[in-house]
Amino acid sequence: MNIQHDKEQLTKQLLDWYKQNARVLPWREKATPYRVWVSEIMLQQTRVEAVKPYFERFIATIPDIPTLANTEDEVLAKLWEGLGYYRRVYNMKKCAQVCVEKHGGKLPNTYAELLELPGIGAYTAGAIASIAFGECVAAVDGNVLRVFSRVLVLEEDILKESVKRQYAKIVQMYIPKHESSAFNQALMELGATICVPNAAPRCNICPIADNCKGYQCGKAHYLPNKAAKKTRRIEKKTICVLRYKDKFHVRQRASQGLLAGLYEFDWLEGYQSKKAVSEYYKMYVVKNIRKLPDAKHVFSHIEWHMKGYLVEVEMPCEEGVWCTLEELKASYAIPTAYKAYKDALEKE
DNA sequence: GTCCCGGACT
């Protein structure tokens, strides 16, 4: 078989396609360094549709880097509530503080300097450097890995760091010197909309199919290769939503680790009976106790299997926060893991 | 329900 792959032609096809088909996205409207940075951090491990509403609200609330450097963690957590990977927003604040101290309140404008900043790794540095500053540098995210794996039939495990560096060098050779921004975005856009994960790639409408080795030899659909992931550990918990009159009890999680700095309901290790829960909270004078729904929440490496109770008490404890449902929704960032219980309170 | 997707830091 004669396999066709012309680098210059592929680049032109990709850029032409992108000019016609680029999605209209909020952060593309005015690609200022700040907006590009905020969007790229939000887009780490997160889909475009999920980011859209968060982006608009974040920019409206925190319009620039000096403001971000001085924003309370509580406010940041609330702006990030439900988006996941909460460390990202705390790193952004640290990053903003470094920008104020060392770079005149702005992001530095080179790949090398960006890479030094908290929360900015190889991909994000490449994305900001190319999209915001026009530097001719690759931005290799999961989309780009998938597209190039298929285009060149590269069969190594794309989760390996060494393989990612190798891809960056390869992609670098394809970037037109003065169009790195459009080229990088085009590759990611193709990966997100045509050369998709988790479903058959839409090769029939792909603008670069005739220069894609994977398509031509029929291997595109089973690339890229990834190492199998290991099983998650399961944690059993009993969620106890404490109520005193019209107020509910929440407490803040540790500032490090899982769901850092977010608020949660009380909980006990393992599955506890109504009687055991009642016994545990007897100091608070339990007036009534009722079953709430079971729930499950999956993280990267852990699964929470939850049982729940609504525990009405007459003697509120002094630790944590007692607040109405309205106050809870307005001011306290609750992770999605507790959604079933937060939703249950709506019916109370 | 089950499987899969996606960057940075330690």
Added chain:
DNA sequence: AGTCCGGGAC
């Protein structure tokens, strides 16, 4: 190698 989430496709 392990720690950090939430959502989409089926």
